[in-house]
Amino acid sequence: MVDISLTVNDRLYEISIDENMRLIDVLRDELGLIGTKEGCGEGECGACTVIMDGEIVNSCLVMGFQANGSNIVTIEGLKKDGKLHPVQRAYIEAGAVQCGFCIPGMVLATKALLDKNPNPSDEEIREGISGNLCRCTGYNKMLVATKKAMVYMKGE
Amino acid sequence: MKLNMVGKNIIRVDAEAKVTGEALYPQDIYLDNMVYGKTVRSTKPHAYIKVDIREAEKVDGVLKVFTYKDVPNKNEHGVVLKDHEVFASRKAIRVGEPIAFIVAETVRACEEAYRKIRIDYEELPAVFDPIEAMKEDAPKIHGDSNIIYHYKLRRGDIEEGKKKSKYIVENVYKSPMVEHAFLQPEAGLAYVEEDGTVVVVIATQYPHYDREEVAINLGLPEEKVKIINTNVGGAFGAREDITAQIHLALAAMVLKRPVKVIYSREESFLAHSKRHPMIMKYKTGADENGYLQYMEAEIIGDAGAHCSWAMNVLRKAGVHATGPYVIPHVKVDSYAVYTNNPFTGAMRGFGATQVPIAHEQQMDALAEKLGMNPIEFRMKNIFRKGSITATGQVLVDSVPLDRCIEAVDKSFKFSQLWKEGK
Numbered sequence: 051m052v053d054i055s056l057t058v059n060d061r062l063y064e065i066s067i068d069e070n071m072r073l074i075d076v077l078r079d080e081l082g083l084i085g086t087k088e089g090c091g092e093g094e095c096g097a098c099t100v101i102m103d104g105e106i107v108n109s110c111l112v113m114g115f116q117a118n119g120s121n122i123v124t125i126e127g128l129k130k131d132g133k134l135h136p137v138q139r140a141y142i143e144a145g146a147v148q149c150g151f152c153i154p155g156m157v158l159a160t161k162a163l164l165d166k167n168p169n170p171s172d173e174e175i176r177e178g179i180s181g182n183l184c185r186c187t188g189y190n191k192m193l194v195a196t197k198k199a200m201v202y203m204k205g206e
Numbered sequence: 207m208k209l210n211m212v213g214k215n216i217i218r219v220d221a222e223a224k225v226t227g228e229a230l231y232p233q234d235i236y237l238d239n240m241v242y243g244k245t246v247r248s249t250k251p252h253a254y255i256k257v258d259i260r261e262a263e264k265v266d267g268v269l270k271v272f273t274y275k276d277v278p279n280k281n282e283h284g285v286v287l288k289d290h291e292v293f294a295s296r297k298a299i300r301v302g303e304p305i306a307f308i309v310a311e312t313v314r315a316c317e318e319a320y321r322k323i324r325i326d327y328e329e330l331p332a333v334f335d336p337i338e339a340m341k342e343d344a345p346k347i348h349g350d351s352n353i354i355y356h357y358k359l360r361r362g363d364i365e366e367g368k369k370k371s372k373y374i375v376e377n378v379y380k381s382p383m384v385e386h387a388f389l390q391p392e393a394g395l396a397y398v399e400e401d402g403t404v405v406v407v408i409a410t411q412y413p414h415y416d417r418e419e420v421a422i423n424l425g426l427p428e429e430k431v432k433i434i435n436t437n438v439g440g441a442f443g444a445r446e447d448i449t450a451q452i453h454l455a456l457a458a459m460v461l462k463r464p465v466k467v468i469y470s471r472e473e474s475f476l477a478h479s480k481r482h483p484m485i486m487k488y489k490t491g492a493d494e495n496g497y498l499q500y501m502e503a504e505i506i507g508d509a510g511a512h513c514s515w516a517m518n519v520l521r522k523a524g525v526h527a528t529g530p531y532v533i534p535h536v537k538v539d540s541y542a543v544y545t546n547n548p549f550t551g552a553m554r555g556f557g558a559t560q561v562p563i564a565h566e567q568q569m570d571a572l573a574e575k576l577g578m579n580p581i582e583f584r585m586k587n588i589f590r591k592g593s594i595t596a597t598g599q600v601l602v603d604s605v606p607l608d609r610c611i612e613a614v615d616k617s618f619k620f621s622q623l624w625k626e627g628k
């Protein structure tokens with residue numbers, strides 16, 4: 051067992067975990083944050099995407115102990131005071147949500163992109179979500195959603 | 207007419223739960239006192255098997271290893287033919303076929319037990335090519351013929367069609383096996399309610415079929431089985447056949463504890479169906495004016511080791527074999543054939559998606575022989591209102607195919623470029 055402390059969605063956790071737990075297991079099994087999904091377990095699909103110290107990571111490829119001292123945002127951390135994040139709102143309105151399994155990762159990848167680059171080109175949007183597989187939508191709706199979110203975020 | 211939904215932007219009911227991460231899929235559900243399952247699967251495509259679970263059951267934390275001997279009734283399921291065993295009993299017929307289900311207090315104990323399961327395989331000749339599989343002397347997967355189904359479509363008189371055809375093209379097309387790769391790997395839970403009702407929580411396309419299959423295999427009346435469908439993380443046809451449902455229900459019923467299983471991506475590939483690969487032999491003829499006269503097609507679909515929807519899929523391939531074209535003389539034979547390949551079943555389009563690879567290339571090849579713009583050639587032959595299909599259906603309602611082709615042609619500038627010789 052190893053002791054780690056990490057901040058997830060603005061809350062500090064001090065926990066003792068098994069050395070061979072991955073970050074995704076810590077989030078889901080230890081902290082009950084089941085919004086983070088596992089689609090492949092080997093860094094291909096991006097369903098497990100979380101934001102770690104401002105960067106998107108595949109939480110299936112990060113070991114739990116590597117997250118020691120880090121600041122993590124999961125999908126559960128986006129809605130604040132009952133209000134959806136602009137990216138969440140845009141995804142809903144654009145019809146970018148189908149089965150939903152890719153959506154937490156996709157929304158976080160979109161947020162991370164817009165946090166860094168508030169005016170991405172179509173090319174940059176596609177690049178920004180290129181690590182996230184969606185088997186349902188065909189991706190164009192995500193592009194539409196991201197553009198909507200761009201506008202909403204500027205308005206805030 | 208006033209429309210309430212059409213033309214309006216309606217927000218889907220589950221969208222908010224899905225963007226906030228609140229939507230639950232089976233892997234997201236944790237129950238008190240829950241134990242874990244792991245499926246042991248065949249690593250050989252065709253073999254007699256002997257399974258020794260004694261060492262695995264001794265592993266600390268293991269509650270039980272289930273095999274075919276533990277299935278109270280039937281040990282069979284399948285959407286059309288009951289040709290899946292819940293657990294392979296005597297013979298494994300494909301790689302990935304379930305042989306046993308380990309249940310333990312922890313995932314780690316499951317894994318340790320998994321390494322201790324001994325399976326003796328006495329390998330049998332296997333067949334992977336459906337054309338080979340159709341031969342009399344081919345290894346047989348089930349019973350004494352591998353041909354599951356033969357669909358025949360006959361219209362007009364092929365000989366006459368040939369006589370009238372100045373141009374004939376003959377080709378063989380092959381389409382591959384395709385994996386659905388829905389994003390949410392199979393997962394599920396089962397538990398028993400106070401009155402003995404067995405509940406299975408799963409993402410499925412057929413809760414009603416699942417219920418029947420679980421009840422039959424467990425020897426329970428259907429009222430004592432409940433299937434709870436969670437959010438479904440993509441399916442595309444691959445959640446029509448049973449995967450973990452019966453294993454989970456059986457384990458929960460016997461052990462009286464909630465049981466959960468989550469497949470890895472790799473196991474998901476092994477567990478569910480694929481798209482039917484098809485071998486499509488086509489002969490198509492047109493007269494000197496560019497009107498189609500006849501088409502003869504033989505379509506062989508690889509069903510793999512289980513039937514699943516093979517007859518429905520190969521019937522659909524046969525019915526759609528002409529494509530959207532008026533052809534007076536037609537002969538189609540489509541076959542579904544067992545092999546030792548991964549089994550194939552429903553996938554978006556259900557047999558109607560493979561044949562266009564053949565009929566459309568036939569159209570292009572014929573247009574080329576005629577020296578005609580392939581768009582113009584199609585326009586001469588397409589279904590329009592009042593056309594009669596090869597199956598004899600009169601198309602009385604709207605058939606806006608001409609408009610569709612025109613729109614595509616315009617946006618691709620196809621005819622324009624064709625005229626310019628590009």
Ligand code: FES
Binds near residue numbers: 109
């Ligand atoms: S689950 Fe981590 S990338 Fe697919």
Ligand code: FES
Binds near residue numbers: 146184440
């Ligand atoms: S919505 Fe189903 S995988 Fe993206």
